[in-house]
Amino acid sequence: MSPTRRTTRRPWARRRLPGAAALALLVASGTACSNQAIDQWSRGGMPEGVTKQSDIVQTLWNGSWIAALATGVVVWGLILWACIFHRKKKNSPDQLPPQVRYNLPIEILYTVVPVIMVAVFFYFTARDETEITRVTKAAPVKVAVEGYQWSWRFTTEYQGQKAVVAGVPVDLSKQSAENPQGPQLVLPVNTQVHFDLHSPDVIHSFWVPAFLFKQDVFPGNVRNQFEITTLDKTGVFVGRCAELCGTDHSKMLFSVKLVPQAEFDQYIKSQAGSAQ
Numbered sequence: 001m002s003p004t005r006r007t008t009r010r011p012w013a014r015r016r017l018p019g020a021a022a023l024a025l026l027v028a029s030g031t032a033c034s035n036q037a038i039d040q041w042s043r044g045g046m047p048e049g050v051t052k053q054s055d056i057v058q059t060l061w062n063g064s065w066i067a068a069l070a071t072g073v074v075v076w077g078l079i080l081w082a083c084i085f086h087r088k089k090k091n092s093p094d095q096l097p098p099q100v101r102y103n104l105p106i107e108i109l110y111t112v113v114p115v116i117m118v119a120v121f122f123y124f125t126a127r128d129e130t131e132i133t134r135v136t137k138a139a140p141v142k143v144a145v146e147g148y149q150w151s152w153r154f155t156t157e158y159q160g161q162k163a164v165v166a167g168v169p170v171d172l173s174k175q176s177a178e179n180p181q182g183p184q185l186v187l188p189v190n191t192q193v194h195f196d197l198h199s200p201d202v203i204h205s206f207w208v209p210a211f212l213f214k215q216d217v218f219p220g221n222v223r224n225q226f227e228i229t230t231l232d233k234t235g236v237f238v239g240r241c242a243e244l245c246g247t248d249h250s251k252m253l254f255s256v257k258l259v260p261q262a263e264f265d266q267y268i269k270s271q272a273g274s275a276q
Helices: 003-042 052-085 104-132 261-271
Strands: 141-148 151-158 161-166 184-188 192-198 204-208 213-217 224-229 235-241 253-259
Touching: 052 104, 052 213, 052 224, 141 184, 141 204, 141 213, 151 184, 151 253, 151 261, 161 184, 161 261, 184 261, 192 213, 213 224, 253 261
Parallel strands: 141 192, 184 253
Antiparallel strands: 141 151, 151 161, 192 224, 204 213, 204 235, 235 253
């Protein structure tokens, strides 16, 4: 091979190499995005749950969508069938199709079927709601949540020790997904946690999207309680008030940090009897 041919081929290879690398990176990114999108679609747009109760909510949500889509397919099919097979005939434009408005079996059918569908939805919703809101009061970790205008106070009790974290309205300009502002509630993974909610002023709503459900925080002597069982998923998950409660409602932000049991034990020992 002549030197001239070698010098003309090497620049061509150098030009192709960055393009091939960029194409490989694009394919890899597309695959990752595709897997992420599929995972999101499999949850019906819901965030990934971090509690045992969130799995119940996710199952109910997916089942509701499947039932709704199945109903939609039947309805769309009937509409298309009517459009195709009951068009106005060219040879008899004034002839009406068979009328069924006084057909008693059909009227009973389209009255009974929706009632059955609503009853089935009600049954599964009531069953899951009963399980989600079931309180045993045997949870090893107890958290008293006080929502006030406009922040949160968390009092965590574990093995006779307490840790208190109180917040103030957050500066929204500093809020980000990587650096959530507001008081932080620290909880262990794979543990049952009892929540006791209370408000000294107006109705608030305790909402952690990763829990897949929320609970109102009532003023007065009304206390709202629920329990969760955390999964083996560590991380920081944002929370907020989901009830319009006043001027700085949007600043009632907080976060929940799930940590291994050993780290939680150390946290309780270091924070016991203190307030932040």
